[in-house]
Amino acid sequence: MGTFIRGVRPVEASSSTFDLRFDNRRIASVSDAEPQPGDTEVDARGKLAIAGFVNAHTHLAMVLFRGLADDVALQTWLEDYVWPIEQQLQPEDVYWCTMLAIAEGIRSGTTTFIDMYFHNDQVARAVEESGVRALLGYGMIASSLQKNGTSELAKTEAFIRQWHGQADGRIQVSVSPHAVYTCCEDVIRAGVEMAHKYGTTLHTHVAETRSEVEDWKAQTGTSPVKYLLDLEAFSVPTLAAHCVHVDTDDIAILADHPVIVAHCPKSNAKLGSGIAPVPQMQQAGVHVALGTDGAASNNRLDMLEEMRAAWLLQRAKHENSALLSSQLVVSMAVYPARHLLGLPREGLEKGAPADLVLFDTDRIHTTPSHDPSAMLAYAANSSDVTDVYVDGKALLQNGELRTIDEERVKSEVRRLLHRIKNR
Ligand SMILES: [Zn+2]
CATH class of the missing domain: 2.30.40.10 (Urease, subunit C, domain 1)
Known part of the structure; x- marks a missing residue:
């Protein structure tokens, strides 16, 4: 039947x-x-x-923060609003919030979500029950292996063992160090090894804000992209969220490796982070997908809005009405991130x-x-x-x-x- x-x-x-x-x-x-x-x-x-749209970078359960103090400075918003509530979230809370987010995604044409959060068993449960596809990651934050890096890695490994390939293969798990500035070198290296061991992917935030990149360069003498390359992060298929502040050398590295950039134009605009150099990345051969980021910084999980924002922002920024054709924008929302979930490049094809x-x-x-x-x-x-x-x-x-x-x-x-x- x-x-x-x-x-x-x-x-x-x-x-x-x-x-x-x-x-x-x-x-x-x-x-x-x-x-x-x-x-x-x-x-x-x-x-x-x-x-079906693939929402290439999101934090589904953050729908809870939709419309919460949207007009304050980023640090105030995080410290006074988001983090105090997040600390009180119970696993079951994450389940309900994730369900709400998935419902919004389905209603706007999304079949597949690439998520990073915590209480991941509940995220996976929501994905399994709702019937969507997802690449899920536990967002590891660790200043050293000794402090909490080992336990963060153990949580990731347990999540992979329990959920990678489950729900008839609809659920895949990625190793997800939150970012270079929140995860120490040892944890990122061990995470890459774990991705190799289980044949999974890597998902991390990269070069989202100007200050993050400038601070990182001042501290280490290298850009976040080059640093990840040096840690051999790109030896596994990697989803790099944002990449707003990347230079020509960074773009060449991203193009030479199996990296998909998740461009999140509305989130980057709302948080005042800037506009990613999407045409330059695409001209260099970088695969650029689209994501909403969490609803806290969007405030929607609607890929149609994301396509429109990507298109309008590039044309306004570059004063060029020929940038990002509609075919290209639609294809960014559907295709580039599919293979991270083992889906064929083509969509509506036999088999x-x-x-x-x-x-x-x-x-x-x-x-x-x-x-x-x-x-x-x-x-x-x-x-x-x-x-x-x-x-x-x-x-x-x-x-x-x-x-x-x-x-x-x-x-x-x-x-x-x-x-x-x-x-
Ligand atoms: Zn994010």
């Missing part, structure tokens, strides 16, 4: 449509698909299709995992549509997402979430915030 989807119009195609059939968890046929007895039939005529997102294009704000990728990148919004499938399973159907009870999730998150604030 499978799912037969009639009249899919992939965003890459200017006009052609085709039928698609899922058999179990894979795309069984494309173009020449025929419905089989017992198939569920879906009419997708008039809808636009993608293989690929049965992941699919459908957009209703019969809306005021998407009429007329001259070019599907321009419509999606520059005009569509999350309310246009009607259906989301991951691994052949419907997570959103005709605008209804199928695996998450969103009223329950909202009320649990409100309840836990009330508990924390009234302690």
Whole structure:
């Protein structure tokens, strides 16, 4: 028994449509698909299709901090607002917050999340139950091996052993030192060894702010990117979040190694961090994906908004109306980070995992549509997402979430915030 989807119009195609059939968890046929007895039939005529957005860098549970003191200085925000609440978070709290974040992601067309946080068993539980894909990491923070580095590494290893490859392979685990300035050399080196041992990836924040890079250079004489290279971090596939303040030498290093940069334009803008040199990185051959970062610094987990921010900021910065075409922006949101999760480069192909997102294009704000990728990148919004499938399973159907009870999730998150604030 499978799912037969009639009249899919992939965003890459200017006009052609085709039928698609899922058999179990894979795309069984494309173009020449025929419905089989017992198939569920879906009419997708008039809808636009993608293989699903990959949110390449986020901290899902930080939806809890959405709208909390948005207009204060970064250090005040962290020290007076975020950290005091984070210290009180119970594992179950992280589960509910992660569920809320996943629901928002599904509703805006995201099938896959690359996350870094703590209480990761609860993050993994939310991913398993909601049906999405995720590359999850425990954000290690350690000033020395002796102090807490050994225990941080042990937490990472336990998480890999328990969850890497679970939920039919929908969950992958990365080794995730938070950043070079929060993790000592020994912990990063040991983390790289662990990634080799388990055949996993590395995920870390890199060169997010100007002061971080200047301080690091003053302290070590080298840039964060060069430092990571010297620690052989890039000997495993690496996700480098942000890379806002990278120079030509850094960009050459990123291009020469299996690194995916997660560009988070809204977060970088909101926190006043700057605008990453995306065109320069892409011209040098760096693979640049898109991520929202946590909702605390965004405040949404909406990849459509992220595409629009990436596009507008580069054009404004460079005073160039030809930078970042709509095809390029859509492809950044869908493809570059897929292989970190073992997904094939191509999306809607026979044999690929049965992941699919459908957009209703019969809306005021998407009429007329001259070019599907321009419509999606520059005009569509999350309310246009009607259906989301991951691994052949419907997570959103005709605008209804199928695996998450969103009223329950909202009320649990409100309840836990009330508990924390009234302690
Ligand atoms: Zn981050």
